[in-house]
Amino acid sequence: MSLTVVGSIAFDSVETQQGKRDRLLGGSAVHFSLASSFFADTRVVGPVGEDFGPEEFAVLEGRGVHTDDIERIPGGKTFFWAGRYERDVNNRHTLQTDLNVFQDFEPKLSEASRAADVLFLANIQPDLQRAVRRQCEAARFTALDSMNLWIDIAHGSLLDTIALVDCVILNDGELKQLTNEPNLLRAARKVLEHGPRVVVAKQGEYGAAMYTAEDFFALPAYPLEDVVDPTGAGDAFAGGFMGYVAAHPDEEPSDALLRRALAYGTVLGSFNVEAFGTERIQRLTPEEISERVADLSRITRFDDAPVPLRA
């Protein structure tokens, strides 16, 4: 039950109605791995600069995340992102993006990372995702994330990569853009035709939906009155989802198992937004996760009681 994630490691500056924070530990691989660390042995592959120090490593290692494959570039600076969320946190403005060491990132996987049972390709250039995928031959379940930029400028490469993974995890708008298909069910089915056996549509405040050849499943977002910082929610979601799969090494990822995985993903994503950066997940407990999953099951269930219908 080992899990490898390849993606960005960042410092984020985030401004919301709840306040402003500089130099938060962030990046897709960070949010993902802290979430997945509750389920499985997780290894992070990604680049950092010299400004990434013991304090940051300690956050990951504090959750048992293996950091051996975090590449510290001499003289480099860590990927930096700054953004502002409006009062309606669904509206986000990017203020600054400095790729820094992420610009020339070429993933280098140790033997341990290559031996992963489960692999997550976070949002990086799709050629790189493919190169990593090919190095992890033993992986029994693989997934990728992407973004509008790659759908625009590397469409063919992204489709080639999609053909090599078991699962695609994208925002619903990205799925529609990728397939030029405004109907989400059709968009998901088009992606399935490229090879994956599962498509997960992240829907932000509305939750998430999952499509396989035989199955459709959807969950609302866990209802929260206070969303402090949405940054990384999708990555924590993916971390919970993939982590749950990784935690079942002897079980085929059946549709039933993937449904449960989606619930754990939903819950990890919901915790992630309750504080700035990684703060909430850092102090999260297994008990809180289990309680919220049980709660999610309760709030999505109805027991049909057929009624006499009039012809």
Place this chain on the structure above:
Amino acid sequence: MSLTVVGSIAFDSVETQQGKRDRLLGGSAVHFSLASSFFADTRVVGPVGEDFGPEEFAVLEGRGVHTDDIERIPGGKTFFWAGRYERDVNNRHTLQTDLNVFQDFEPKLSEASRAADVLFLANIQPDLQRAVRRQCEAARFTALDSMNLWIDIAHGSLLDTIALVDCVILNDGELKQLTNEPNLLRAARKVLEHGPRVVVAKQGEYGAAMYTAEDFFALPAYPLEDVVDPTGAGDAFAGGFMGYVAAHPDEEPSDALLRRALAYGTVLGSFNVEAFGTERIQRLTPEEISERVADLSRITRFDDAPVPLRA
């Protein structure tokens, strides 16, 4: 188990990628009542012009809907709406709105309509909704719909009306606008503070959520590859929801019953969009409704299997 709905009766001209149809039977009270007719004796209160003839009455009466309180205005023309949907049917353009006889509508309820067990105030001016509400003293469950126009220009009147009903059924954007609160959970709770015991948030392609003092519940929209005409989906949804409540005259509308009602509403809304205007609901059968509700239960359920989580 009698249900009264007060609202618009219309002719619609609709253009979608699937084609163009003129003079479709439409209006909120029509879509609502055809849906609710599967569950309960339904009476429609609303105005039509002389252009509304036996053929239109026959559609309603064919489903057993009582049309005695449809007021035919001499020399008048029926409310007319024309609209166009983009390839992405979530984008709609209103091309023409002729209020016609709806402009001076003053609801007149017969004794039978006033005696309703369940009352739905479709989207009309909130002063009129309040006047109708006061006439139906016997109603044990009442709900209203509204729109951005009334939230803008009759905000106080709408809140006064909301204080008099058991349930508010609005789009999530309207709930946020009504309360000036971008977080939907907070918006719904603010509406509950005005008096209703239930708030239903319609979320279009994402489904619907329901809020009570004690409960939260959400369902995805039923997944469809072909959405032919979304017009009236929200009204058919409300018709299924209120109809299910009306079909249980001896049962308090508990949270569990309202969850089931939301499932029936979701299913009626999903059928409504499968053809132009009222065409799909006209040929709908009780068996199809029951099957789709069972399907909805199946596709929203996960059975939690706790996993050892790492502290």
